[in-house]
Amino acid sequence: MKKNLILVCSLILIMFMNILPVHAAYNSPSNLYVVKAGDTLPEIAKKFDTTIEDLKLTNGLQSDSLFVEQKLWVPIMHEVATGETLQNIASTYHSSVDSIKKANGLVSDELYAGQILKVSPKKMAMQGQHILMTKEEFRDWLFNNQFNRDIRIIQQHHTWLPSYEQFKGTNHFQMLQSMENFHKKEMGWQNIAQNITTFPDGKVAVSRPFNIAPEGSIGSKANSIGLTIENIGNFDLGHDVMTKEQQDTIVYITALLCIKFGLTPSIDSITYHHWWNLQTKERVLDNGPDYNVKTCPGTNFFGGNSTNDAKKHFYPLVSSKIEEILATIE
Template sequence: MKGIQNMRKRLVILFSIFFLVFMSISPVSAANNPRNIYEVKPGDYLWKIASTYQTTIQDLKLMNGLQSDLILVGQKLKVPIMYEVAPGDTLWKLSQSFSSTVSLIKTANGLTSNMIYVGQKLKIPPKKLSMQGQFVLMTREEFKDWLFNHSFTRKIGKIQQHHTWQPSYQQFNGSNHFSLLNGMKDYHVNGMGWKDISQQLTTFPDGTVAVGRPFNMPPEGSFGLQNKSRMLEIEADSLAIENLGNFDKDGNKMTPEQRETILTVTALLMLRFGLTPNVDTVTYHHWWDINTGEQVLDEGEGHAIKTCPGTDFFGGNNTTDARSHFYPLVQQRMQQIRATLQ
């Protein structure tokens, strides 16, 4: 009996040491520092969560890039929190720790300077994403958070790479993202008769990325236009990316920012859905007969094929180009992102 008691004491001491070490890693881990991420539980709905955290449904949607009121169990939501200032804290450090900004924290608390003091209680609201209707426009880092915080009901097995061809760089003025997205949606819905904009994601020359069609809906009309049953089969586990621009050799020269975004977004999708880049998981529009839905890869002669995603897309649009110039860069980016997630 005495041996068991001694063992319990040792376990308590070891746990206490571990707890103290863990809690002293950084000010962000201080005991008075609550997480600003809420994980959705059974029975939750947006009004209930908004009420709990003293915010509004609309603000919750903007903080998290929610395209509707639907939330899923296990989904992670950024929420406003009350925080007690600890030694070493600054407004900038707090803004970085809680996905906020110095300006937002000052406004939420009526602060007229950057001075804060230990023991002060601050409301810290997360940043709001740029949204218009269903469209969510994000930086690469914002998209990473969005992707890993969301829950999805559909299995994703392949990523489709497209270029818009039109609109191209000539139509982009640096601030008309939503206008171009709405124009594409109008064409897809009213011109093509589809239910929504075809693609889930659109990348822009300035390096931003927009979510359009909900991830839980397969893309529509992206491959096999004349063979509907084959089209539905291909698209059932697909996500479509439209890279704004004309990336044929006589078209637009891709900007470094858009190049970075295409690589990062593709790598993030690979990681999120447990995929490895190859011709089956990262597929080019050029490799499919648009009438029959047949995957022809590099044997396109005699078939109805497009140059999409462009004859100058990361070195070219055939499978050798993809294996030599695109997939290795995606794999490298995946390794870099993994290191930040550990």
């Protein structure tokens, strides 16, 4: 009886092991390449008949460096099956209908079974080091990347200036470049201070590479293990009223960062600039004198800038969004 039980259990285990790879392949697009030890961009570009520049634009790469287990979107040749549409194919391979039509010289959306199409992933909006994304594109970018720095703190800031008045709806890159120039020329920093910027329209930009600690007046203790989010706007009471689009993006990307780096929302993992003494660079939470702390990220940032405001108004939103995102992943 014992031998029969062991045999049945072994058969079930074998069946389960055979099912797993099929399930994994079904959920992972075949044009998402996983970087292996020793891989280089020139080799990957040659392997998939593309260019280094296209690989960088498709994947939002700020340098030629790669990390093991990093995922890269690459071109693929696809044979059309009966009933498939351009929209289906574009969705499957992280592409767009227009790019597929352009790459294959198609003048209409009609396809036929057996047709061979070259499908290239869609390119990201980049200028220099700055990558402009929707919050959903940021999710893909974040989860596809690997980082070599210990990140345990997410910093929330507001720009104060520029504020909503300077945002014209299409000048994202101009604002980023202006902030980079100011930080380098006026503040004497090596690069733009922040890793991430959010905009009133809900767009999000990555500028300073995640593998480089942020700079700024919050001090090296918070920066060395931190990521800085600058939220465009003056969110002190009586000034800019944050748009719903920006609110949603701030909550969403903060939740994504918590998932990526294994953080639970708390005063130790998500910090406000207001909680740090400008002189000593020590965390003082709500006990800093007004002349030694900034109001940043604003006295009306998700209900206020105190620790109680964060616990009551901000952290619950982030925690709820974490659960929502994890439910879609599982």
